Amino acid sequence: MKSFFKYVLATITGTIIVFAILFMVMIGFITATFSNMGSKEEVYVPSSAVLYVSLDHDIPERTSPNPWESMSLPGYGEMKSLGLNDIISRIAAAKEDDRIKGIYLNPTYVNTGMASLKEIRDALVDFKSSGKFIVAHSDLYTQKAYYIASVADELYMNPEGSLEFKGLSASVMFMKEALDKLGVEMQVVKVGTYKSAVEPFILNEMSSANREQMTAYLGSMYSAFLENVSEGRQISIDTLKNIANNFLIRNADDAVQYKFIDGKCYKDEVLSKLKERLEVDEKKDVPAVSLLDYNKDGKTETKGDRVAVLYAYGDIVDGEGTEGRIGGDKLSRELRKLRRDDRVKAVVLRVNSPGGSALASDIIAREVELTKKVKPIMVSMGDYAASGGYYISALADSIFAEKETLTGSIGVFGLIPNLQGLFNNKLGIHMDEVKTGKFSDMLTSFDRPLTEEETVVMQAEVDRVYNTFTGKVATGRNMDVSAVDSIGQGRVWTGSQALEHGLVDGIGNLNRAIQAAAAKAKLKDYSVRYYPTQKDPFAELFSTSKERIKMWMLDDELGEYRQHIEQLRIVLKSSGIQARIPYRVEIR
The missing domain is CATH 3.90.226.10 (2-enoyl-CoA Hydratase; Chain A, domain 1)
Structure with a gap:
């Protein structure tokens, strides 16, 4: 009995200590949060500086207020991101800011769609119209990253890096066989020959109509993609197509040969080039401010129309x-x-x-x-x-x-799951009910067709x-x-x-x-x-x-694979008749 009470006392003491520690951590966390919330001062921008732009973060349509942004969670790093609206407005502000002499563009993985990417690219083109420079460098370029970087006056990459330029592709994940094994039947009611949002649940491959539309719109997107790269690098569209179709660029040497980049160099060499442009002593750091921190957006006018x-x-x-x-x-x-x-x-x-x-x-x-x-x-x-x-x-x-x-x-379409096979044959679960009319349980009983x-x-x-x-x-x-x-x-x-x-x-x-x-x-x-x-x-x-x-x-x-889990969750949680695009297209 004595040892029992000793054990109980130790457990209670340990619990109190844990809660005390958690409380102290929470107080520190809230204090830091309020401190961050109060710091709205404009970030210091050195004279003769470059604006550092990477775009290697989530790019939502609009920046959301985030009091956590300058904090880090253990194992997850910083939580900063910038919406498309602020990316464009900050680049525009930098164009007019006499302290900003140019942009150092350092993209690798750009996490946004092609239309948003085009808006960012347009903002960079407009920035160049002021006579200011853009220098791009990356250890490796994905196709989206290269699309953005192709706007630069000078474009470099790591001598041992890689550059993707092989044409666009889009894929769809089909789950019918997996659902069949689980005993789940997805019942579909739809209008539209091309309304293929339901196909991943009822087929194991694209329908001919879906393949037709995907081929058409991917080709249209590819034409716009090539048009802009051609303009940026002064390479004909036919040449670009030949390079992509034959996968002629695989490394930095290939990229130089086909004039996709202006040279191979390591980051320290790019920094030296920037110092030379800015007339900064080689022994000093490049004066720079990150796009994530730069906040010279100008004041919003509140009066008038x-x-x-x-x-x-x-x-x-x-x-x-x-x-x-x-x-x-x-x-x-x-x-x-x-x-x-x-x-x-x-x-x-x-x-x-x-x-x-x-x-x-x-x-x-x-x-x-x-x-x-x-x-x-x-x-x-x-x-x-x-x-x-x-x-x-x-x-x-x-x-x-x-x-x-x-x-x-x-x-439009309606998607109604029939879980009878899962319940009856896989789990051994059976349901029974009473109702007042033959339609009483329509769309509420998923254990029958x-x-x-x-x-x-x-x-x-x-x-x-x-x-x-x-x-x-x-x-x-x-x-x-x-x-x-x-x-x-x-x-x-x-x-x-x-x-x-x-x-x-x-x-x-x-x-x-x-x-x-x-x-x-x-x-x-x-x-x-x-x-x-x-x-x-x-x-x-x-x-x-x-x-x-x-x-x-x-x-x-999960990285890029999270989208598939999220899409499945959204569709399965959706109720009523849906007007939804088949899937989100990720360009690779």
Whole structure:
């Protein structure tokens, strides 16, 4: 008994000590957080400095308030990242900043889509128009990294490094066989020959229609990719195609031979070249500031007429949504606010979404239509504005996309899992129930297949939603419904293809959409304001910190493969009829 009490006392004492230590750590953590939140001073920029740009971090559509950014979690490193909006605005600010003499571009793995990459590249081209230089260097160049680096005045790589230039590819993960082994049947009701979002669950390879559309839009993206590299390096497109098709560049020597780079050198040699440009003593460090830290963005004008930029990025979901997901209720409420705000004379809806809930998309589209009756509303498309992303765009005054944007995908589907084989044959689980009518358990019992009557009902609803979708596109784009249907059927188009088919009005970035909105509203002097208004960093700390840490850890463990897990989770959690692009295309 004595030893028992000794053991209990030791356990209690140990628990108290652990909690005390955790409490002290938490106090230190919160203190550091508040300290970081309070430090908003402009970062010191030396005179005759270079702006260091790597882009080797997550690039969301918009920078989120992050009180953790200058902190590190053990094993996970720093948590800094910068949104596309701030990357572009900071490069623009550096162009006008007399202290910044040039850019040192050091990309390797660039984690964003091709349309966003084009916007960054355009910002770098504009930076060069000031007469300032861009020098690029990397130990290795992925295709996205080289695409960005090809804008540089001087382009170098490690003598033992590698450079990828072999053409673009896109793959789809198919899970039917795995689901069959688990005893899971995915029941599909859809409209659209090309609506292939459901294919990974019911096939083991692409359908001929899906292969046709993927080949077409990947070829369109490749043409835009080659066009920009050709312009940057002064190499003909035919030569670039030959180099890629025959995999002629594998190392630094090959890259020099085919004029893809200006020379081989190690990092210290590049730094010496920068010192020479800046007229800095060889014994001193290169005066530099990182794009992640540089914050000379200029002050936002708060008086007078405004053009509002409203961000809509992520999957479209019912309700309020979360960070990185477009909630139908939340975004429609934001549109109502902007419509009623007399200071806001025009609206630009910035869409970067593969779609999602058809119902939420329709709710948002209604608010776009109502806003259009009161003031100009333009759409600027990012990497994706497809299916539900196009649904919420179609009724705007004008739509602008990049050549590389994936859009269209006008089609809908319903996906209903039948887990009977898993429950009965694999797990030995059986269910029974009573009901008041033959449809009482429709879409709530996943332990049986749909009946023939239920399938008819589902198909009728999917057809109805598709007819609504195509009708609104026809209204917004001033087309016949039959014409919309002919380019609809779930088919995905690039921005340049969409322009040919009348789905967008012009090729251009966010700034072009802002200028078009201001012109339609007949504004000369105006400020640009960004919405939704972002939360206080303290509120963000407690509302999204758990989710962010989880995503950071998944990224660290799974890397580029996390997207497949995330896509599967999103589709399986989705309810109701969906207007969603087949998959996210990762260009390699």
